[in-house]
Amino acid sequence: MALVGLEGGVRAALDRSPGRWASWTAGLMLLLVGLTVVAGLPLLMFGGRPRELLHFVYAFLAFAAVPTAEAITARWTPRRRALARGAGALVGLGVIFRLFGTG
Numbered sequence: 001m002a003l004v005g006l007e008g009g010v011r012a013a014l015d016r017s018p019g020r021w022a023s024w025t026a027g028l029m030l031l032l033v034g035l036t037v038v039a040g041l042p043l044l045m046f047g048g049r050p051r052e053l054l055h056f057v058y059a060f061l062a063f064a065a066v067p068t069a070e071a072i073t074a075r076w077t078p079r080r081r082a083l084a085r086g087a088g089a090l091v092g093l094g095v096i097f098r099l100f101g102t103g
Helices: 002-014 020-045 054-072 078-102
Strands: none
Touching: 002 020, 002 078, 020 054, 054 078
């Protein structure tokens, strides 16, 4: 998630269109978050339930923050798209930290 935010920040500073690196970091981020969700499924199935149901909401938000920001800004200028991607990554990081805080 931090790598996606860094890529968005660099792209915004240089005012560049998204390229192969942007696609690669987004795919990697989704893969890693997805693997984390899949790794938590056995805990859920065998009784290791989270204390709060907000845990599931936070997991969904972490998974959807960057793709949602990219979808909303699809027709914006490259600089604004990069800023939105960085903001989406920051929101995702905040949600992940909050997810760890819920236990």
